[in-house]
Amino acid sequence: MIRLIDKLCEEHRLLPEEYGQLLCCKDSRVLHRLQRKAQETAVRRFGHGIYLRGLIETSNRCRNDCYYCGIRAGNTALTRYTLADSEVLACCRQGHALGFRTFVLQSGEMPPSADRPLAALVETIHREFPDCAITLSVGERSREAYALFRQAGATRYLLRHETRNGAHYAALHPPGMSLRHRLECLRLLKELGYQTGTGMMVGSPGQTTAHLVEDLLFIEAFRPEMVGIGPFIPHRDTPFARHPAGSVDMTLRLLSILRLMLPGVLLPATTALATLCPDGRERGIQAGANVVMPNLSPPAKRELYALYAHKACTGAESAGGLHELEQRLNRIGYTISKEKGDYQHV
Numbered sequence: 001m002i003r004l005i006d007k008l009c010e011e012h013r014l015l016p017e018e019y020g021q022l023l024c025c026k027d028s029r030v031l032h033r034l035q036r037k038a039q040e041t042a043v044r045r046f047g048h049g050i051y052l053r054g055l056i057e058t059s060n061r062c063r064n065d066c067y068y069c070g071i072r073a074g075n076t077a078l079t080r081y082t083l084a085d086s087e088v089l090a091c092c093r094q095g096h097a098l099g100f101r102t103f104v105l106q107s108g109e110m111p112p113s114a115d116r117p118l119a120a121l122v123e124t125i126h127r128e129f130p131d132c133a134i135t136l137s138v139g140e141r142s143r144e145a146y147a148l149f150r151q152a153g154a155t156r157y158l159l160r161h162e163t164r165n166g167a168h169y170a171a172l173h174p175p176g177m178s179l180r181h182r183l184e185c186l187r188l189l190k191e192l193g194y195q196t197g198t199g200m201m202v203g204s205p206g207q208t209t210a211h212l213v214e215d216l217l218f219i220e221a222f223r224p225e226m227v228g229i230g231p232f233i234p235h236r237d238t239p240f241a242r243h244p245a246g247s248v249d250m251t252l253r254l255l256s257i258l259r260l261m262l263p264g265v266l267l268p269a270t271t272a273l274a275t276l277c278p279d280g281r282e283r284g285i286q287a288g289a290n291v292v293m294p295n296l297s298p299p300a301k302r303e304l305y306a307l308y309a310h311k312a313c314t315g316a317e318s319a320g321g322l323h324e325l326e327q328r329l330n331r332i333g334y335t336i337s338k339e340k341g342d343y344q345h346v
């Protein structure tokens with residue numbers, strides 16, 4: 001088993017059955033070495049600075065009905081909101097004053113009529129904050145829309161593939177949605193020159209080790225610039241309300257494998273991880289993550305963007321909150337990096 005970790009460090013890839021063995025391994029010595037090697041690799045690449053991304057949840061309206069997600073169209077218990085452009089800009093101004101140099105605009109999936117207004121908003125942000133990167137996470141859109149956003153100044157895009165297995169994808173999504181289309185969107189994003197992020201939930205309903213191996217092989221071949229993974233967490237108003245949450249340990253293990261597979265990848269310690277355990281961000285960083293995404297959304301709207309139960313919120317929108325995050329990172333030997341933190345091709 002130790003041999004597999006050395007192989008992953010040196011060759012950045014494993015055979016499918018070897019990924020499977022690592023995912024099933026129960027030997028704490030091996031798992032400790034995996035984590036240590038991943039952390040060393042991240043530090044060698046990025047030092048002890050953790051990149052900040054300011055997350056702005058611009059709307060909880062969504063036309064999709066993903067069975068796992070709290071903002072799915074079928075959830076009629078939810079009060080819907082869309083931030084006005086002026087509110088999004090206010091979030092950016094607040095974040096910029098605190099030192100944020102990347103804004104991530106995330107929302108549910110909107111109809112095509114929302115494409116031009118979003119492009120105009122991106123352009124306004126880009127004009128006012130030319131020193132900042134704009135990341136979008138607004139789902140499956142047309143090639144034209146992706147090109148429009150890119151032209152407006154967005155340079156990064158997050159679109160998790162969710163699962164690389166077709167049958168599993170169909171178990172998590174309604175018939176109108178397809179894995180084929182999701183993958184085609186990812187291909188388009190790369191083609192248009194976005195730094196592209198993908199990923200999956202860990203422990204989503206029906207997920208097996210074999211599915212996770214398929215996910216790893218897909219990520220290995222796709223070579224994304226960012227990978228977002230976090231545990232699945234049930235939401236009471238979804239068909240998966242009674243399904244147990246994903247495992248923190250398996251999420252950490254996957255973060256470490258991903259760090260060794262793609263040493264330069266931008267890898268967040270996600271909110272979902274922080275939701276399941278109070279020191280989830282710290283543990284994610286110690287497993288090889290190098291990005292945190294504090295929430296810059298207006299506090300009054302945050303609980304309406306409930307993808308899952310008890311979503312964690314770092315109060316980094318205030319100077320005090322950011323200071324607390326910095327202190328938490330300091331305690332494990334890290335600091336906040338105020339750099340834009342682009343993916344470095346080497």
Ligand code: SAM
Pocket residue numbers: 068069070071106107108109137138139140158159160162200201230231232233234235272307308
């Ligand atoms: N609509 C965009 C999209 O589909 O990419 C962005 C918003 S979507 C809510 C962002 C991510 O939240 C999804 O890719 C999914 O992996 C994650 N998510 C949704 N429901 C979740 C849950 N119950 N537990 C953990 N993560 C969840």
